[in-house]
Amino acid sequence: GAGVSQSPRYKVAKRGQDVALRCDPISGHVSLFWYQQALGQGPEFLTYFQNEAQLDKSGLPSDRFFAERPEGSVSTLKIQRTQQEDSAVYLCASSSTGLSSYNSPLHFGNGTRLTVT
Amino acid sequence: AQSVTQLGSHVSVSEGALVLLRCNYSSSVPPYLFWYVQYPNQGLQLLLKYTTGATLVKGINGFEAEFKKSETSFHLTKPSAHMSDAAEYFCAVSDRVFGNEKLTFGTGTRLTIIP
Numbered sequence: 225g226a227g228v229s230q231s232p233r234y235k236v237a238k239r240g241q242d243v244a245l246r247c248d249p250i251s252g253h254v255s256l257f258w259y260q261q262a263l264g265q266g267p268e269f270l271t272y273f274q275n276e277a278q279l280d281k282s283g284l285p286s287d288r289f290f291a292e293r294p295e296g297s298v299s300t301l302k303i304q305r306t307q308q309e310d311s312a313v314y315l316c317a318s319s320s321t322g323l324s325s326y327n328s329p330l331h332f333g334n335g336t337r338l339t340v341t
Numbered sequence: 342a343q344s345v346t347q348l349g350s351h352v353s354v355s356e357g358a359l360v361l362l363r364c365n366y367s368s369s370v371p372p373y374l375f376w377y378v379q380y381p382n383q384g385l386q387l388l389l390k391y392t393t394g395a396t397l398v399k400g401i402n403g404f405e406a407e408f409k410k411s412e413t414s415f416h417l418t419k420p421s422a423h424m425s426d427a428a429e430y431f432c433a434v435s436d437r438v439f440g441n442e443k444l445t446f447g448t449g450t451r452l453t454i455i456p
Contacts, residue, residue, distance in 0.1 A: 228384070266431050266446030267385070280443060315384055332384030
């Protein structure tokens, strides 16, 4: 596609529900990142994939958060038993090359705004 | 650990005036530094980045930033503000040791342009 696509655009969940957020990166992009952006804050790193391999998940806040990219393209961020503190915008980003390449810029999607009530 | 501090969560300038958004970083290794812009309800767009070489970096939309190691700063400037510059701006640092664009962002500066 023309850019990184995220769905749904908005998600309202009741506390305790499970949610799944989808990211379609730009076709052929090797690297994929998930960031969490709380209201009034900058994005915070959650996890990083190179193709289907999850190389860094150090930013996932708890074991309720799980991300996958089974075929090296589409990625899903799953949050189990959502809590109010999970309310944030979840941003996905992709780039065309892998590690150690700063010549390939990150392309961000418009995000999914999750509200937990 | 690396971190970024953006001084001023809100900055207002008149149309045509100089834009100056401040960013100071902390990093244990020579950093890669970035400025991103975010328009309402949109993702982030890269304005410019410093990796190596020339310390004055030019980006899109007339913005530029200067890497000053002695001051651990990477301030963003634009000589003449335009109404379309109104947005949220984020400074970010990446630890080149890891070699990927795992970015640590500042808390952002909201830029308002006064007609």
